Amino acid sequence: MDGLLIPAPFDVTRLAASAAFGLHGALLQQPGAESPDFADAVDDIAALIAGTYAKDGHEAHANPGEGAALDLWILGSSGGQSARVAGARGLPFAANYHVSPSNVLEAVEAYRAAFRPSDVLDEPYVIVSADVVVAPTDAEARDLASPYALWVHSIRSRLAAIPFPTPAEAAAHDWRPEDLDLVADRVDTQFTGAPGTVADGLATLQRVTGADELLITTITHDHADRVRSYDLLAEAWATTTPKPPPAPLGVEVGERAG
Incomplete structure (x- = not known):
């Protein structure tokens, strides 16, 4: 693509069928657990950094991290x-x-x-x-x-x-x-x-x-x-x-x- 190599997509079929992939999933996720929606997870992290996180009327605060210039x-x-x-x-x-x-x-x-x-x-x-x-x-x-x-x-x-x-x-x-x-x-x-x-x-x-x-x-x-x-x-x-300018934290x- 205009001088840049764009290879064929990686086929995950072989990897997904491996025993290692199954073990990986078992270690990282409990049976029946559901991953949160990604957009909701991002909003939660932003709220924790800003110090505005609350759910069902209860606040939660990240320490350290809250109020940091991230x-x-x-x-x-x-x-x-x-x-x-x-x-x-x-x-x-x-x-x-x-x-x-x-x-x-x-x-x-x-x-x-x-x-x-x-x-x-x-x-x-x-x-x-x-x-x-x-x-x-x-x-x-x-x-x-x-x-x-x-x-x-x-x-x-x-x-x-x-x-x-x-x-x-x-x-x-x-x-x-x-x-x-x-x-x-x-x-x-x-x-x-x-x-x-x-x-x-x-x-x-x-x-x-x-x-x-x-x-x-x-x-x-x-x-x-x-x-x-x-x-x-x-x-x-x-x-x-x-x-370029120094990259921020x-x-x-x-x-x-x-």
């Missing part, structure tokens, strides 16, 4: 309720390209279509997330990022992330075609390379989505490589784009995604 953000992985609620409430919205890249455009479009001005925002405000690994060369960055597929596979196959492997451990893994398919959308949309390579890719992401900010996540086996990745990207980005509320 920004309430909605995180969404599709054009579903999270995007619509964020827009209707006039709240800032974070679109989840790094986990659900296939849905990022529909998410931001649904948010903007639903947006109504509020005391918080006069116009829509969008953050888009991205997975990034930067190194001095494209080849080194690809090597540092090579364990990513194995790590994502552990999340999607068992709903439990393994410790992030080393490049050597990743190289020794024997991949089946169906396992590669399970992680292809995440691997193919990771921004990996030398500083200029990644900065150009992120500029495309920002342009196509119309993002006001990008939220960058970097994961490598060695912490020093991760810090260096951020430093290299910051230097490259600063040479081509204006420096925020609270994110979002849909769970695979």
Whole structure:
């Protein structure tokens, strides 16, 4: 899409049928329990922060938190309720390209279509997330990022992330075609390379989505490589784009995604 890779949607059928998925649900939700409506949950959180929460004539107060200068953000992985609620409430919205890249455009479009001005925002405000690994060369960055597929596979196959492997451990893994398919959308949309390579890719992401900010996540086996990745990207980005203001302290509320 205009230079940005929008992969096919992730098929959750295999994941939903797994024993791990059933265990996950059993641990997180009691039998017969009903999840609250998302819009109501957002309103409750906003009321607790503002100190105005009450139900059936009884007040409840969040301590700490009440009266704090917090920004309430909605995180969404599709054009579903999270995007619509964020827009209707006039709240800032974070679109989840790094986990659900296939849905990022529909998410931001649904948010903007639903947006109504509020005391918080006069116009829509969008953050888009991205997975990034930067190194001095494209080849080194690809090597540092090579364990990513194995790590994502552990999340999607068992709903439990393994410790992030080393490049050597990743190289020794024997991949089946169906396992590669399970992680292809995440691997193919990771921004990996030398500083200029990644900065150009992120500029495309920002342009196509119309993002006001990008939220960058970097994961490598060695912490020093991760810090260096951020430093290299910051230097490259600063040479081509204006420096954004410091991000305020925020609270994110979002849909769970695979």
